[in-house]
Amino acid sequence: MPLRFYNTLTQKTEEFSTRDNVVRMYTCGPTVYNYAHIGNFRSFIFPDILRRWLRARGFTLKHVMNITDIDDKIIRDSVKAGKSLDEFTSVYTEAFLADTASLRVERPEHIVSAVKHIPEMIEAVQQLTERGHTYVSEGSTYYRISTFPEYGKLSHNDFSGIRAGARVDNDEYDKDDARDFVLWKAAKEGEPSWDTPIGVGRPGWHIECSAMAMKYLGDQLDIHTGGVDLTFPHHENEIAQAEGITGKQFVRFWLHAEHLSVDSQKMSKSLGNVYTLRDLGERGFPPEALRYLLGSVPYRKKLNFTFDGLKAAVTSIERLRNFQLRLWNTKLTEGTNPAAEERARVADSAFDEAMDDDLNTAEALGAVFEYVRETNSALDSGDFRVGNGPSALAFLAKFDSIFDVLRPTVLSVSMAPTEIETLIAERASAKKVRNFARADEIRKELADHGVVLEDTKDGKTNWKPAQS
RNA sequence: GGCGCGGUAGCCAAGUGGUAAGGCAGAGGCCUGCAAAGCCUUUAUUCGUCGGUUCGAUUCCGACCCGCGCCUCCA
Incomplete structure (x- = not known):
């Protein structure tokens, strides 16, 4: 079976390929107003595993991730902290990059800052205006969704019941239609702003992703990833913006990662169940334990985080490391056992098949552990020979090229x-x-x-x- | 109310129209001076409930119950 992914746009699992074997991929990155929590990391470990598997399947990656370093919360909290925008966001940007690095998340080819792409956003808004998709109200520019009939096609919401042109009362905004969204916000007192041809103000949240994605990846992307909560309105709006400009399909595959809950509840500060990578470290859990846990459940399935689950991840990793050590250290007898070679071949193809099936990591791990058990058994009985070593190590290496958990982060040994x-x-x-x-x-x-x-x-x- | 996801052993979780992967935890055993590691056995006559289709359904259809997410910012 070929490589296939579930596409939110079509609500079907579809075969994936690209014309030139290059994958143009965009990932909605973090808004840097605080430290990222473990739920956020699920949305970044998922594209990391996706990247690694695409590469294993022979694709070349052109992957862009944004850093949202201008938005309402950032402005609110930076003002509160008495810091400049840049002073404030750089702390969390650095923390995010450090955390994802320790989680062994590969860096996308381009990590792009929103505030460094204001001109691209202005241009995008101007292009939308030229094509009649916008209107200005009290200095802010809005997208008029009634000009984009396909609005709702990603989230599968039907907006036809919403009257275009019906004036909507709203405390904060003066929009013509409840679903219209802001492209450019008029400057407010005490807030950062840019003096531009479309007015003094700052960009709306949605426009940054469209503008930067198109700058680095062109008009059409192969894959766009993000958390499920971004499906509406953020990704719906990205489509309206990009397709409003180009008239071409913006993204072929929309892939959305499900959320992580903690003790069966949504993470929230009031419940006191928001954990950062640092919190886990303080409790003695290395980053790869979280990486394993988040990677072991298929990305479209909700995952309930518990410390018992995290402990289980530690134990599972240790089992795999022990197996690797055993392969390295055991003195094997000469020869090659065909049955052991066959086991490796079967496990390898089961692993591939599972990953090709919309990154079914749980099933892939099943193939790995089954192989480990059978091979341990063969090692016990002496049915595993010198000549079987390479295929076993190669399979383990393939597993680790995706999951990347075998290398210990902390060597706690305090003796030469x-x-x-x-x-x-x-x-x-x-x-x-x-x-x-x-x-x-x-x-x-x-x-x-x-x-x-x-x-x-x-x-x-x-x-x-x-x-x- | 609309849209969407899910309910499989103590926990996490895969899966298929033909009789339930894998991991963790538990119990017993083998190995070991004791451990560690590993292996073996054991732990769901059953896959939310009730109907239907079928020779046969956990898997298809319908209804219902429960949990969750989005519909405003959110990974």
């Missing part, structure tokens, strides 16, 4: 390797004379330094860092 080896040798001598008390004492000492020992059948002792 030579010293560890010396103690292991001393323990071996103690064991030889059945001085188990001394042997256990040494093992305890090493454990206190974050070192876990494993005695193997052939009398060797391996060590590994303790899990946090």
